[in-house]
Amino acid sequence: MGTSRNVERRTILKAAGATAATLGLAATTGCGGDSGSSGDGTVTLRYAWWGGEPRTIAIKKTIALFEKKYPKIKIKPEFTDYQAFWEKFQTQASGGNPPDVFQNAVGFLRKYDKRGVLLDLKSQADAGNLSLDNFRNGVLANGQVEGKQLGIPVGANTMALVVDLKAFKKAGVEAKMGWTWDEYFAALQTIQDKLKIAGDTGYHGIMYLYDLYLRQNGKAFFTDSDLGFTEDDLTQWWTDAYKRVKSGLVADPKKIEQVYPKSGLSAGLAASEFTWDNFSIRYEGEGESDYGLAPIPTTDGKDTGQYLGSLMLSGFSGTKHPKEVAQFISFMVHDPEVGKIMGYDRGILATTEQYDAFTPTDANNKGVKAYEEEVAKAGVLGKITPHPSGADVIEAAFLRIGGEVSQGKTKPADAAKALFSESKAAFAG
Numbered sequence: 001m002g003t004s005r006n007v008e009r010r011t012i013l014k015a016a017g018a019t020a021a022t023l024g025l026a027a028t029t030g031c032g033g034d035s036g037s038s039g040d041g042t043v044t045l046r047y048a049w050w051g052g053e054p055r056t057i058a059i060k061k062t063i064a065l066f067e068k069k070y071p072k073i074k075i076k077p078e079f080t081d082y083q084a085f086w087e088k089f090q091t092q093a094s095g096g097n098p099p100d101v102f103q104n105a106v107g108f109l110r111k112y113d114k115r116g117v118l119l120d121l122k123s124q125a126d127a128g129n130l131s132l133d134n135f136r137n138g139v140l141a142n143g144q145v146e147g148k149q150l151g152i153p154v155g156a157n158t159m160a161l162v163v164d165l166k167a168f169k170k171a172g173v174e175a176k177m178g179w180t181w182d183e184y185f186a187a188l189q190t191i192q193d194k195l196k197i198a199g200d201t202g203y204h205g206i207m208y209l210y211d212l213y214l215r216q217n218g219k220a221f222f223t224d225s226d227l228g229f230t231e232d233d234l235t236q237w238w239t240d241a242y243k244r245v246k247s248g249l250v251a252d253p254k255k256i257e258q259v260y261p262k263s264g265l266s267a268g269l270a271a272s273e274f275t276w277d278n279f280s281i282r283y284e285g286e287g288e289s290d291y292g293l294a295p296i297p298t299t300d301g302k303d304t305g306q307y308l309g310s311l312m313l314s315g316f317s318g319t320k321h322p323k324e325v326a327q328f329i330s331f332m333v334h335d336p337e338v339g340k341i342m343g344y345d346r347g348i349l350a351t352t353e354q355y356d357a358f359t360p361t362d363a364n365n366k367g368v369k370a371y372e373e374e375v376a377k378a379g380v381l382g383k384i385t386p387h388p389s390g391a392d393v394i395e396a397a398f399l400r401i402g403g404e405v406s407q408g409k410t411k412p413a414d415a416a417k418a419l420f421s422e423s424k425a426a427f428a429g
Contacts, residue, residue: 157277
């Protein structure tokens with residue numbers, strides 16, 4: 001996201017951020033040396049990703065498996081945390097020297113497709129170098145832009161509400177599929193009244209949550225090339241949020257800042273927090289309570305607006321070795337042993353081969369699997385919302401400006417106007 005606050009370092013991005021803050025110990029290997037071929041026909045590919053040390057350890061194990069099966073293809077790893085990854089990638093892309101293969105996300109597909117950086121993998125699939133079969137719940141579409149396959153999902157996740165189970169039980173409130181926003185906020189009021197803590201850590205700056213709310217009401221955060229809502233819509237969202245902060249229903253943002261990078265939920269400042277379901281592992285490690293996944297509130301008692309998001313692997317359009325890039329990606333998303341090694345680190349495994357191969361044994365991952373299966377069974381999953389070029393910049397702006405509203409630094413109407421102004425500039429860029 002190119003700013004100090006981004007998707008994997010704050011809120012929905014808080015959870016991802018905590019992952020980077022808590023686990024982000026991996027050192028960048030540097031991009032020195034281009035990929036190429038040796039005299040004996042061996043090909044070297046640069047492979048870059050972001051994430052913490054556990055992810056890096058796991059990925060290096062999968063690289064070893066690949067190199068054993070394909071001894072003529074060597075992989076040079078490059079890894080860092082989320083923010084540094086995209087800052088570095090921006091520089092590499094501008095200089096025409098991105099990695100051959102890299103971890104990617106939907107918010108960056110159109111941006112780097114527009115710049116001609118991304119390899120269309122459909123031709124490699126047609127040539128038999130990459131399998132596009134056996135992807136679960138339509139998640140393969142997440143990597144498609146205007147008929148091109150620009151990314152191949154390695155995992156899938158969806159938004160959830162993480163709750164402090166002890167707090168909810170003590171307050172006598174229950175989260176259930178199909179509950180409404182009114183019921184959710186009423187539950188939080190009960191928690192505040194009985195337990196004297198806030199109900200929510202701060203939902204108002206989470207772009208992906210607002211997207212779900214808009215989808216429930218027949219709109220969406222983005223269209224193919226613009227914002228899919230009005231300044232009045234956003235003004236109302238932030239006005240309601242500010243009132244809830246002032247009343248104590250939503251946690252004091254200053255207190256949330258004080259415990260960062262720890263979550264306000266695991267710090268005991270509030271009883272619930274919206275995030276991606278596979279990020280929920282952080283809370284058990286940080287907090288002293290028990291935590292579980294609860295359904296997204298609805299407008300009509302049924303439609304949550306949810307869809308599956310995903311991390312994915314993409315290739316560089318200028319790579320000298322597109323066939324080997326495709327073979328590597330195909331191995332990483334389909335090989336069962338890779339699935340066993342990676343588990344749910346990057347989301348629920350995207351292909352049936354890997355999903356069936358990995359059986360979670362810990363309570364957290366079992367809970368994530370059960371939650372996604374419940375959501376899928378409920379029939380509420382729709383198609384992912386488009387992410388135009390500039391979506392990454394807008395997400396960071398939404399989080400930052402939403403924070404200014406919650407602290408009383410900016411009036412909701414002015415904040416909405418600022419978001420639309422920054423969005424216009426982001427789309428133009």
